[in-house]
Amino acid sequence: MSRLDLFIDRMMSQRACLNHAAALTADLTGPVFELGLGNGRTYHHMLEIMPDREIYVFERAVASHPDSTPAGNLTVLGDVFDTLPEALARFGATVRLIHADLGGHSAEKNDIFARRVSPLVEPLLATGGLMVSSDRMYFETLKEIDLPEDAVPGRCFIYQR
Numbered sequence: 001m002s003r004l005d006l007f008i009d010r011m012m013s014q015r016a017c018l019n020h021a022a023a024l025t026a027d028l029t030g031p032v033f034e035l036g037l038g039n040g041r042t043y044h045h046m047l048e049i050m051p052d053r054e055i056y057v058f059e060r061a062v063a064s065h066p067d068s069t070p071a072g073n074l075t076v077l078g079d080v081f082d083t084l085p086e087a088l089a090r091f092g093a094t095v096r097l098i099h100a101d102l103g104g105h106s107a108e109k110n111d112i113f114a115r116r117v118s119p120l121v122e123p124l125l126a127t128g129g130l131m132v133s134s135d136r137m138y139f140e141t142l143k144e145i146d147l148p149e150d151a152v153p154g155r156c157f158i159y160q161r
């Protein structure tokens with residue numbers, strides 16, 4: 001499989017899983033978190049499908065497309081290993097949906113990162129809340145749920161409290 005194929009699978013899976021997770025959590029009232037803004041493509045999609053929600057963006061250095069740059073009060077600048085514990089103190093277990101696309105090009109490094117960040121993400125979700133991740137996560141209390149039909153297994157993961 002080419003890198004182009006892998007990239008297309010990842011993009012299609014992100015969109016399918018975000019649409020699915022937004023629909024499944026529509027009745028929850030809490031905030032939404034985007035971990036890793038990058039160019040802002042997934043953030044822009046989240047704004048489109050959840051226009052009435054506060055979406056907080058966690059990023060160490062904002063360099064997104066101007067159309068996809070969050071307002072200052074919704075931007076949580078810094079390393080997620082510092083900002084996620086601060087978010088837990090601020091929001092508690094109230095978050096409706098967390099999307100994470102924090103990885104780079106090395107699958108091995110992404111897996112190490114996912115193991116380290118999982119315990120910081122886990123306590124933030126409200127009951128019924130979902131996490132959508134491009135990497136497999138390592139949670140003790142969240143369960144992995146089925147992907148929507150148009151997502152590619154292994155390219156995206158959904159976890160539920």
Ligand SMILES: C[S@@+](CC[C@H](N)C(=O)[O-])C[C@H]1O[C@@H](n2cnc3c(N)ncnc32)[C@H](O)[C@@H]1O
Pocket residue numbers: 035036037038039040041042043058059060061078079080081101102103104
């Ligand atoms: C693959 S990009 C996200 C792409 C985004 N989903 C999009 O659609 O454009 C990953 C982003 O995560 C951010 N990131 C990676 N590790 C981070 C960390 N420890 N703390 C905060 N941000 C981090 C990087 O700066 C990068 O912008």
